[in-house]
Amino acid sequence: MLVSAHDRWLKxxxxxxxxxxxxxxxxxxxxxxxxxxxxxxxxxxxxxxTGELAAHAYLQPARGLKTPGSCGAQSPFSIVSARQSxxxxxxxxxxxxxxxxxxxxxxxxxxxxxxxxxxxxxxxxIDVAASYSxxxxxxxxxxxxxxxxxxxxxxxxxxxxxxxxxxxxESGWRGAPDEAQFLRATHRSACRxxxxxxxxxxxxxxxxxxxxxxxWHGKDRSYVYCK
Numbered sequence: 001m002l003v004s005a006h007d008r009w010l011k012x013x014x015x016x017x018x019x020x021x022x023x024x025x026x027x028x029x030x031x032x033x034x035x036x037x038x039x040x041x042x043x044x045x046x047x048x049x050t051g052e053l054a055a056h057a058y059l060q061p062a063r064g065l066k067t068p069g070s071c072g073a074q075s076p077f078s079i080v081s082a083r084q085s086x087x088x089x090x091x092x093x094x095x096x097x098x099x100x101x102x103x104x105x106x107x108x109x110x111x112x113x114x115x116x117x118x119x120x121x122x123x124x125x126i127d128v129a130a131s132y133s134x135x136x137x138x139x140x141x142x143x144x145x146x147x148x149x150x151x152x153x154x155x156x157x158x159x160x161x162x163x164x165x166x167x168x169x170e171s172g173w174r175g176a177p178d179e180a181q182f183l184r185a186t187h188r189s190a191c192r193x194x195x196x197x198x199x200x201x202x203x204x205x206x207x208x209x210x211x212x213x214x215x216w217h218g219k220d221r222s223y224v225y226c227k
Contacts, residue, residue: 036070039216040150044074047097053077062094062132062151071134073151084108088125094132096151099214102193103154106212110189115161118182124162129155129209138205147196153213159186170208173200186210191226202227 047053055061058081073096081088082100085107095103112122132151137144147153158168159182172179183199190197190212198211217223 036150037216040152041074043098044096047101048075052101053097056083058088059083059100070145071149073132076132076151082107085112085123087112087123089128090125091128093126093128093154094151095154099152099154102214103212106190106193110193111159111186114182114185114189115159118178118185119161119165121161121163123159125160126156127158127160127166127168129157131155147213147215152215153196153211156210156212157208168208169200169210191224195221195224197224197226199227 053059055077059077059079062076062078076094076096077100078092078094079089079100080092082104084104087104087107093100093103107123107126115121115123130148131154133146133148135146135149137146139146148155156169158166158172160166167179167182169183172183174180187197187199187210190210194212195215195217196211196213198206200207202211217225
């Protein structure tokens with residue numbers, strides 16, 4: 001039986017479309033073809049070798065991470081509660097070792113101190129807007145991959161104190177004086193720990209949360225993007 005050129009092209013299109021569905025991550029929407037930088041696996045392995053993160057009841061290896069293309073991490077963790085700062089994450093945050101260790105250090109050494117100074121009580125919970133997600137920056141088609149795609153970022157929507165009082169980033173940034181003071185102080189302090197820090201004054205995509213990550217800007221870790 002003869003097959004027309006039209007039928008051959010239709011068959012090729014259908015096969016191509018099916019392959020995109022099976023991979024679950026199209027270049028156009030997720031940057032699937034972006035190469036994974038060599039430093040990512042290196043710094044994660046170095047962090048894991050220190051033993052700073054040990055599995056316990058509230059910190060367990062993250063299972064079943066989908067890692068199409070360059071997404072994912074070697075040994076990510078699902079964290080319900082950080083040991084040093086004693087802060088819980090709602091919902092649980094999935095992060096690679098370097099990010100998890102840095103977040104806990106920042107919370108313990110700076111955020112808790114700022115909360116005690118401002119409110120007279122510590123932070124009990126973090127309202128997590130996003131952690132691991134295989135996507136591009138701001139989910140924009142064709143954009144560069146987000147650090148969220150590598151379990152190397154955390155978005156924080158708000159903080160809850162032990163008394164139950166909630167400090168929301170969106171309403172508190174220009175809200176009550178004590179809330180604005182706390183949020184701006186924590187934002188500034190984050191710039192000493194992370195390589196990217198974006199808050200409500202950064203751009204319209206971050207009006208309601210803090211974005212923090214450990215991306216390398218350029219060839220090393222020296223540059224910090226703090227907005």
